[in-house]
Amino acid sequence: MHSSNSIYLVMPARECHQVDEYVYEINPNSENDYNRLRDSLLKKNMKSIYIINLWYNKKSSIYLTKR
DSSP: OOOTTOOOEEEEOSSOEEEETTEEEEOTTOHHHHHHHHHHHHTTTOSOOOOOOSOOOGGGOOOOOOO
16 A cells, blocks of 8 residues: 555656656656556555656646546
8 A cells, every 4th residue: 555645756758657666757748648647646546646847848838637
C-alpha cells in the first residue's frame, strides 16, 4: 500500500513507461503521457497528485484534472 505522501520521480523520455515502483518516464511534450501518468498514480489510491517538473515549457503547458 502506498502512503498518501509518496514521492515519485518522473524523468523526460521519448515515451511513457514505469521504470520501477517510484520512477516513471514520460515525453514532456505529450499530453497523453501526462494523462497516463495521472491514471497510473490514481490507481495507487493517491488522494492528491501534484506534478512538479523542471522541463516546463510555456508553449506546451498541460494542466491535469482528476477524473
